[in-house]
Amino acid sequence: MLKIKNLVVAYGNIIALQGISLLVEEGELVTLIGSNGAGKTTCLKTISGLLKPISGSITYLGEDTARLLPHEIVKRGISQSPEGRHIFARLTVGENLMLGAIQRNDNIAIKADQEYVFTLFPILKERFNQVAGTLSGGEQQMLAIGRALMSHPRLLLLDEPSLGLAPILVQRIFASIQKVRAEGGTVLLVEQNARQALTIADRGYVLEAGRIILEATAEELRTNSEVEKAYLGG
Amino acid sequence: MSEFIPSSSPKARWTTAVALLVVSALFVFGINAYGKINPYLLRVIIVMGINIILVLSLNLSNGFTGVFSLGHVGFMAIGAYVSSILTLTLNTKALNLPDLPAWLAHVQMGFLPALLIAATLAAMIAFLIGIPLMRLSGHYVSIATLGFLVIVHIILINWTQFTRGARTFSGVLQYTNIWWVYLWILITIYIVWRIVNSPYGRALLAVRENEIAAYAIGVNVLRSRLLAFVVSAFLTAIGGGLLAHYLTSFSPASFYFTATFNIIIMLVVGGIGSINGSILGAVLVTLLSEILRNAELGITLGTIKIPPVYGLSQIILSIAFILIVIFRRKGLLGDSEIDWSGVFIKLIPKN
């Protein structure tokens, strides 16, 4: 579904991605792990069109999307819950969710999707009219994911959903991610919490200093001694 | 505001040398041809020199601390008006400023004391408004200083007792010559250099790059900024005084937006944060302005002489500015400077 080939991305003079390649097949949950500053967020930003690569290609459903504008990429069915959540703090939960569907016209389906988000994250229904900025960290993360789901994406990008959250919340959110995947969604999950990520993923890539240094099934990565040492606190 | 890359590259040192050479050349040229020199050319050189002073002092605030002041021309105006009022002969005072209070109407002083008093006054005002202003950041300080400029302008126009209001302030003795200008350029370069290379200066650089980190390592952000602001106001006022005593007549309009934009253009062309750049920028833009102004001279409507409108030159300058900002944002010299690496290493505490 998504094929990245030799992607090179830079911030000014600093090269963040030194030519990475990865693959996400439809229905998979792929995770991208690595330490801070490895380039994981850069990768997702580029897929979503917020950054333009210097070279390399991003092929989504057969189309090269590397040079498209962000809103065109959303239209094609890729949606992201970004690092730091970036919710609309001064708007309500309900308004945030509806904004996620801003490109859509099919009101009935939008309603249905909102109900689906409520089944994943019941707390959002409870807090429907509450101003988003007053939500707790975990709730805001749920809102961010919910909002991303409101565009009915075919590919969901998640950037560090566990960041700053208590373990029990992390469990809950990851359970929901699994549910999304189980319903047939495709997910590319970027995580610093490699342990959690590898429990729900099918396959994983390890990104270090802008390069993919390891690529394997989640099972293999979990049992890989180096990965254990470096990322799993083993 | 931009990535600071310390460079001890030969290029940086070379450009210092060039800058000094240029300045010296002006000096030598001045001595050699003094008296024989084409008065017009001399005029351009003197104005260029004053612009160097203005841009350097503006750079001290805008370039090195990131306090982007849009109101410095206000200090220039203070320098110009105060020093001029002080140096006017008693006769001229009686004629042009009949309503001056007695203590002022009977005072006439020399050039240097007048300059220094005016500049000190400007510095004190800068200190007073600076204390509250330095707490602001980014846009807000720029808008606030803009407000200052407007306030100064309004006061100049309305305080007719001291300023003749919007009318031309004339009769100023032409004290300024190439020597004075050269002297003050040297002083300015020296002061700016010393500050930037002092503990205060290193603090300034830290503050510009990352205010939060600066707080974290205990740099007194406010004090550093305030110092730079006050000193730059002092020097800018000197520049204003020098200009006033060269042109011998001016009005509040001379110290408003056109002047502000001209100085800023020089700053940006040369590169914010670069001493050499300021000199280069001042030289280039002054030359360009002169060339353009000559192109404008063709416009005289019969017997009516149009007062400085700067029509064409402003247009071209503003286009040039936009182009530079789009294509070469850091200006000609950007942050490249004279051997900063040495300074940077000293910045890291030894422990």
Next chain:
Amino acid sequence: MTFIEYLIQQTINALSLGSIYALVAIGLAMVFGILRLINFAHGDLMMVACYVAFFLISSGIGFGPVFILSILAVTLLGILMERVAYRPVRGAPDVIMLLTSLAVSIFIQNIFIMFLSPVPRSFRNITPSFLDIVNKWGAVGISNINIVTIVITAILFILLTLFVTKTRLGTSMRATSENLIAAQLIGVHIDRVILTAFAIGSAMAGIAGFLWAARLGKIDPLMGFIPLLKAFVAAVIGGFGSLGGAVIGAYVLGFAEIFLIGFLPPSLSSYRDAFVFVLLILVLLIRPNGILGSTEREKV
């Protein structure tokens, strides 16, 4: 004139003045909210609209079409400005954007000075004469221009509010000024939003220009400068970036100015504008985020 009558008179004047400031401030706030750009050239749009009208009127078409064409012209100019000068520096440090807009402003002003003279021209023969009629109500004189100003502004506010709350584009605009990254990620067409902000802001500035010129009776190439500065002050007072804030700030400023003229001793009345800017600096110091803004300081 009784005190009550005086109060009413001044209130209407203040509302009228505040309305013009509000129209200008809205455009400033809209663009700032999305791009963090302070558009110095915004005031010049007022001027351009008037000059376009000035030249069109001689061709014999009625005021109505002239008005519409002028506003259209200025809207296009605003969009052009964005495309040519501001888009290339999007994302640049704030200072660079500020300076670019300063350059654009100086460019426009000088083009007009160069091709027309800096001498003011009369606007009286352009604006319909019914505007000059003063309705007497006791000792209170309410001129039609004030009524028209207040009414037009009110109508525009209602339309704008409907736009930003009920339409997709308007909602996208609000989202974009809330959080640019989030807006991009939900699929907002950012370029279109920015274009719309400039278009609406420019049109409003153009209308404000007409109203301003109608009050003053004359136009000149630098006429937009003072209203721009005042609109700045208004936007800052109310909370820069927020539309509601800009409007509130504008009326606060309008009232402050009118009542300041009323209560300042005559010798100081010409310093009125200076007081306005002192007010600006005070607001920046005490409550930099304005009346509607939050009191958040940068979190470490």
